[in-house]
Amino acid sequence: MSKFTKEMVDSYADKLLIGLTEEENNLVLNEFEIIDENMELITKIKDIEKVTPMTHTLDDFTYELREDEYVESINIDDALSNSDSTEGRQIKVPNVVEVTK
């Protein structure tokens, strides 16, 4: 019996604010066992826990901070032209703070 369930798949998707149809859920569920089995290969490598994780592609690159200089930000007209919900010189965004009565 699979260790994965429809509810688990929905829960992983929901955490990313993604809804799945029945068909989409099945698509993932049918593959999850294989994916999990394949990923297990990673853990089978001897002494893997002693290896330093590789988080950057190149080991020798150095961070160079830019000078803290003023630069122009986005042109307001450009930004407005890219939004389909504006009011005057402002972009309309949905309410973030919910009002409770």
Place this chain on the structure above:
Amino acid sequence: MMDKSIKELHELLISKQVTSDDLVKESLQKSHEVDEKYNAFVTILDDAKGVLVNDNYLSGIPYGIKDNYSTKGILTTGSSNTLKDYVPFFTATAVQNLEKCGAVPVNKTALDEFGMGGTGTTCHTGNVLNPWNKKRMCGGSSAGSACAVASGVYPYALGSDTGDSIRKPAAYCGIVGYKPTYGLISRYGLFPFASSLDHCGVLTRNVEDAAIVVDAMKGKDDKDLTSFDSSNMHLHASLNGNVKGKKLFYIKEIVDSSNYPNMDDTLKEHLANYFKTLENLKSLGVSITEVSIDKTLLQAIPSVYVCLSCAEATSNMSNLTGIIFGPRGNGNNVMEMIKDHRTKGFSPLIKRRFVIGSYILQKENQEKYFVNAQRVRRLIVDKMKELFKEYDGLILPVGTGPAPFIDGSTDHVNNSDTSILEEHLQIGNFGGFPSITIPNGFINDLPVGINITGNCYDDENVLNIAYALEETMNYKGQIAKENNHE
């Protein structure tokens, strides 16, 4: 004229036998023809105009841009419904660098949604068809770019490569695909998929063109902290075809037929053709050695890729909310609106990748999968770097043969015996290694490719070996000839 190389077109422009306007008009006309037949583009820039030609090889010559490069004032969708109307107000650095040379973009090419696929069948505009055979896929994710270059729309198009997204479509379409060292080309303005694996690059019809274009695209960029100063690297000028004494290796566990007891005739032919191509290199004075690598490590490659790419993608795509980009979703509050936008906007296959990423990033799974994948990545990269101390590069066939049929393609998990052969190009992304695919023959009238990968910063050497090998075969500059006899 669009079947010519960059240098040939430049000569025609300089000698005033053609104008840049002539080339742009022809390229636009070809764009419409190719779109009609193969569905390669998201946008065709019908108002594109020729420019004044200067000494730069690229000036006045049309090219294509994969639709995950931001282009100011031009629709840029990532081939996703979540950004179907998005028009950026800035241009990617790589594209800007080409603009400075006078290059003329004529279209935005279709890709697997946000680059997350290897078939060219998950674009929001529909399937991209292979110009050699419309029943076959172009591969992905740079499907539209590969299709357009192979069809002779222009000499080059931009691609991006997170797993093999330039190099495999190049093989399936019979052209050249070059992914340089990580950081050689700025990623600023390229939609991120998995940032530690993403590379910019190019698809062309010959190695020299690839060198010319990447010379123009590359350079350190303050907007991409991982880019590096490559002013001492001259890709085009370094091409001399002299490869005598160069040393290459291949991996026994990937190409030895004993690994595939049930292989079909296509794979048999593909491997035989690969070994025949190695003979061409040997005749140029290149030594080629068989190397053995722990199979457990090699078998882990696809899993490492799945873990890292899905986890990074899950994080990178969290800004696709429909609030700051893309069409607003419906709902009574922000969270509902975001969920509605993401649920309707992402295709089923991309959602699948996100769910895998979410699973990997669960607190209880992070160490087991995500961190261990990063560890295995290091082991693989260290092994390659050890070999690159002795050898100039790794040479392997691309995939298991020519482009698969679109019908029945899944883009799902590959759990077959041939998964290492199919996925080994991901090594190039793990290490940021320069890697180039060139065409090396035909199987069942469909093109196949061979790949050369070298050590970081050794792009000149890798390109030169590919340049020399290309000259020993007859596939340089080829244009796709449609053959739908199947």
